Amino acid sequence: MKLVQTLIQSLAVKSRKLLRFAGVPIDLVPNEHDVLVPICHLRPYNLPDIQKHLLSLNAKDRYLRFGYAANDEHIKSYVRSLNFERDEIYGIFNRDLQILAMAHLTFNIQASGTTTQQMAAEFGVSVHSSSRGRGYGYHLFQRALMHARNANAATILIHALSENAPMLKIARKAGATLERDGAETQALLKVPRGSLRTRIAELFTDQYAQTNYSIKEDVKNFWYFLTQVQEIREGVRAGRHQSAE
Numbered sequence: 001m002k003l004v005q006t007l008i009q010s011l012a013v014k015s016r017k018l019l020r021f022a023g024v025p026i027d028l029v030p031n032e033h034d035v036l037v038p039i040c041h042l043r044p045y046n047l048p049d050i051q052k053h054l055l056s057l058n059a060k061d062r063y064l065r066f067g068y069a070a071n072d073e074h075i076k077s078y079v080r081s082l083n084f085e086r087d088e089i090y091g092i093f094n095r096d097l098q099i100l101a102m103a104h105l106t107f108n109i110q111a112s113g114t115t116t117q118q119m120a121a122e123f124g125v126s127v128h129s130s131s132r133g134r135g136y137g138y139h140l141f142q143r144a145l146m147h148a149r150n151a152n153a154a155t156i157l158i159h160a161l162s163e164n165a166p167m168l169k170i171a172r173k174a175g176a177t178l179e180r181d182g183a184e185t186q187a188l189l190k191v192p193r194g195s196l197r198t199r200i201a202e203l204f205t206d207q208y209a210q211t212n213y214s215i216k217e218d219v220k221n222f223w224y225f226l227t228q229v230q231e232i233r234e235g236v237r238a239g240r241h242q243s244a245e
């Protein structure tokens with residue numbers, strides 16, 4: 001296990017150096033352990049994991065996330081409605097490839113003035129209660145912002161309850177303007193234009209996340225294989241023991 005951990009760690013350090021070379025830290029700040037958080041694109045095959053993550057949120061978190069008291073049926077219907085073509089859906093996985101945190105960036109075309117049209121994005125996020133305070137919410141927002149810049153979105157909007165201190169902190173830190181309307185607050189961030197550098201940074205960021213996911217997948221499959229071998233060995237041993245009696 002130590003060997004696998006060391007391999008993963010040294011790969012992470014090397015990848016970080018490569019990402020720094022590509023300019024990624026401009027948009028993605030490492031956490032307090034100096035580890036770049038791998039943020040993956042979620043795909044339709046992740047739907048069962050997305051549903052499991054959202055159903056694991058308690059009533060208060062569901063209210064904070066969706067703005068209403070979402071029951072299991074509401075969540076299932078939200079998951080069924082996810083549009084992977086139009087929107088960006090991101091996830092952070094643990095070693096067992098369970099979703100610890102996810103974010104949803106939706107895009108809408110808005111009329112601006114008489115002729116031009118603007119693209120406006122909206123951001124929603126949830127972090128599993130066991131993984132809060134590690135910067136995942138912040139990193140997911142920064143990842144979404146990176147994409148919004150490259151997709152030429154004009155603004156990102158976040159609907160949050162005024163009591164939602166961590167969410168408002170993330171928005172404020174990114175430079176959003178906060179407008180409080182009683183129990184609700186709207187945070188609006190003007191998105192700076194993307195550049196060649198932010199596009200390259202996004203490519204490297206995705207590659208890093210994909211590599212990290214593949215390593216976790218291989219490690220998981222390897223442990224599964226070892227468990228199977230162990231079970232077969234135990235079965236054979238028990239069989240020998242029985243025939244010897």
Ligand SMILES: CC(C)(COP(=O)(O)OP(=O)(O)OC[C@H]1O[C@@H](n2cnc3c(N)ncnc32)[C@H](O)[C@@H]1OP(=O)(O)O)[C@@H](O)C(=O)NCCC(=O)NCCS
Pocket residue numbers: 061062064065066123124125126127128131132133134135136137138139159160164165166167169170173
């Ligand atoms: C909001 C939420 C996504 C934040 O996720 P998180 O990963 O715990 O947040 P982070 O660790 O990135 O912390 C962000 C900031 O909030 C601060 N913070 C964290 N918890 C806090 C709390 N309970 N009170 C005040 N500030 C808090 C952090 O210190 C950090 O500030 P800093 O950068 O100055 O240190 C998470 O609490 C959550 O999933 N809530 C339920 C769903 C929800 O509210 N979604 C948002 C509406 S779309």
